[in-house]
Amino acid sequence: MHKENIDGIFDQFLENTLIFSNKEVLRHSYTPDYLPHRKEQIENIASIVAPALKRETPSNILIFGKPGTGKTACVKFVGKELNEVASRKDVPCAFLYLNCEMVDTQYRVLANLVNHFGREVPMAGWPTDKVYVEFRECIEERAQAVIIVLDEIDKLVKRGGDDLLYNLSRMNADLQSAKLSIIGISNDLKFTSYLDSRTLSSLGREEIVFSPYDAEQLKDILKERAKIAFKKGVLSDGVIPLCAAFAAQEHGDARKALDLLRVSGELAEREKKGKIMEEHVKRGKEKIEIDGTMEVVKTLPAQSKIILYSVLLLNRSKKDGSSAGDVYSMYKKLCDVVGLDDLSYRRVADLISELDTLGLINAVLMSRGRYGRTREISLAVPSKTVEKAITGDERMRVLMNVSSKQHTL
DNA sequence: AATCCACAGGAAGCCCGGGAAC
DNA sequence: GTTCCCGGGCTTCCTGTGGATT
Incomplete structure (x- = not known):
C-alpha cells in the first residue's frame, strides 16, 4: 500500500510531460550532432587539426567569441569526430578537453592532463616541474598526438597561468616522438594582451572568430532542438521567434535562447497547459533573471554580501552612483552591525571589481577633477531581489533593521 | 600650466590549510 | 613527526592618473 503511494507521487511528474519528449536536448551540456550556421568554423577547425591523423603536428589555435556563440560545441564536435577517425584508423591520438574555469592553475591543469592518461598525480603536494616531467613521459611513451583544448583560457591567464602556456607551447621543441598542440577558447578578445609575445605568436598561429548569432540564426538553432525536445504541436507559432529575439538582444547568446525555451516549457507544463504560449516566454524571461541573481547573491561570501548591501542602501538614499x-x-x-571583522580598503576594492564582473553592480571609472578619481558604483539588478537574497542569510538578518536613512553619510 | 584630490590597481609578502615526501 | 610545495585570502606599501580648480 505504501509502495503504491510512493509510485503515485512520481507518476504524477513522469506522466504529466505534456510538453517535453527530451528535455536534455535544451541543456548546455548537450552537444548536438548538427550545428546550424557553423559549418565554416567547423571545417576550419577540422582542417587545422587534421594533420594529427597523419602524425604531424597541428598548429595551435585560438578561438574567440562571446558566450553562447557555439565555440565549445564546435570544438567538442570536431574532437568527437577526430577521436572516431583516429580509433578507426588506429592512429595514436588524444583529444583532451579542460575547462579553465574549474581547473584554473598551472599545477591543476597539468595534474588533470596526467590523470587523464591514467597515471596518478595528487591534486596538490608535488612540485610543479615534477608534474611536467610526468606529463612528458605520458605522451612520449605512446608517441601520441595530443590536442589539448583549454576552454575559458582567459581565466587561466588572468590567474597567472601564462607560464603554463609558455611552457606547453615550447614543449613541442624537445619532444621526441609525441606531438602537442593547443586549442585555446576565450570569451575575452583582449586577453592576448596579458600574454608574453613569444607565447602569443606560437599559440595564435591560427585564429578563429565566432561572431554572435542574429535572430534568424537563433531561430534555426531553436527549431532544430525543438524538434527533439518537444512533443508535436506544443509550440505556438510566436514562441521560437520571441525566444530568438530576446536572446539576440543579449549579444546573440544561444545558451540563453535555449534556457528561455526550456523554462517557458517548464512554466507551461507546471500550469498543465498543453501548449507553450508567448506569454510563457515573457514570464520565463523574468523568472530566469530573478532566479539567476538570487542564486548568485546567495552563494556570495559574507564579506561580498555586506558590500553589496552597502551599495543597495546607498543607492536608495542617493539618485546617482556612489563613490x-x-x-x-x-x-x-x-x-560592525553584523559583527564581522572589516577588510582593508584594498581588498574591498577587489571584491567590488568581482561584483562588477558578476554583473550585480555597475562600477564606472569617473574622474571628478579636483575631487579625485573614483569608481561610481550602482546596483545593476533589482534591489528587492538582492535584499531578499541577502536577508535570507541567517547571519545577515540584522541588516533588515538598518534603514538607509539612518546611515546616510 | 601646475596642482592635487581620491582613489585605481600593481607588487611583494604573510599566513593558512591541504597534501606529499622523508 | 618535520619539511617541502601550492594556492587562496588578505594586508601593506606603493606608484599612477584625469581633469576641475588654482
Missing part, C-alpha cells in the same frame, strides 16, 4: 569610498565607509558600519 568607492562611500561604499567602503558604509561597509565598515555594516560589518
Whole structure:
C-alpha cells in the first residue's frame, strides 16, 4: 500500500510531460550532432587539426567569441569526430578537453592532463616541474598526438597561468616522438594582451572568430532542438521567434535562447497547459533573471554580501552612483552591525571589481577633477531581489533593521 | 600650466590549510 | 613527526592618473 503511494507521487511528474519528449536536448551540456550556421568554423577547425591523423603536428589555435556563440560545441564536435577517425584508423591520438574555469592553475591543469592518461598525480603536494616531467613521459611513451583544448583560457591567464602556456607551447621543441598542440577558447578578445609575445605568436598561429548569432540564426538553432525536445504541436507559432529575439538582444547568446525555451516549457507544463504560449516566454524571461541573481547573491561570501548591501542602501538614499569610498565607509558600519571583522580598503576594492564582473553592480571609472578619481558604483539588478537574497542569510538578518536613512553619510 | 584630490590597481609578502615526501 | 610545495585570502606599501580648480 505504501509502495503504491510512493509510485503515485512520481507518476504524477513522469506522466504529466505534456510538453517535453527530451528535455536534455535544451541543456548546455548537450552537444548536438548538427550545428546550424557553423559549418565554416567547423571545417576550419577540422582542417587545422587534421594533420594529427597523419602524425604531424597541428598548429595551435585560438578561438574567440562571446558566450553562447557555439565555440565549445564546435570544438567538442570536431574532437568527437577526430577521436572516431583516429580509433578507426588506429592512429595514436588524444583529444583532451579542460575547462579553465574549474581547473584554473598551472599545477591543476597539468595534474588533470596526467590523470587523464591514467597515471596518478595528487591534486596538490608535488612540485610543479615534477608534474611536467610526468606529463612528458605520458605522451612520449605512446608517441601520441595530443590536442589539448583549454576552454575559458582567459581565466587561466588572468590567474597567472601564462607560464603554463609558455611552457606547453615550447614543449613541442624537445619532444621526441609525441606531438602537442593547443586549442585555446576565450570569451575575452583582449586577453592576448596579458600574454608574453613569444607565447602569443606560437599559440595564435591560427585564429578563429565566432561572431554572435542574429535572430534568424537563433531561430534555426531553436527549431532544430525543438524538434527533439518537444512533443508535436506544443509550440505556438510566436514562441521560437520571441525566444530568438530576446536572446539576440543579449549579444546573440544561444545558451540563453535555449534556457528561455526550456523554462517557458517548464512554466507551461507546471500550469498543465498543453501548449507553450508567448506569454510563457515573457514570464520565463523574468523568472530566469530573478532566479539567476538570487542564486548568485546567495552563494556570495559574507564579506561580498555586506558590500553589496552597502551599495543597495546607498543607492536608495542617493539618485546617482556612489563613490568607492562611500561604499567602503558604509561597509565598515555594516560589518560592525553584523559583527564581522572589516577588510582593508584594498581588498574591498577587489571584491567590488568581482561584483562588477558578476554583473550585480555597475562600477564606472569617473574622474571628478579636483575631487579625485573614483569608481561610481550602482546596483545593476533589482534591489528587492538582492535584499531578499541577502536577508535570507541567517547571519545577515540584522541588516533588515538598518534603514538607509539612518546611515546616510 | 601646475596642482592635487581620491582613489585605481600593481607588487611583494604573510599566513593558512591541504597534501606529499622523508 | 618535520619539511617541502601550492594556492587562496588578505594586508601593506606603493606608484599612477584625469581633469576641475588654482
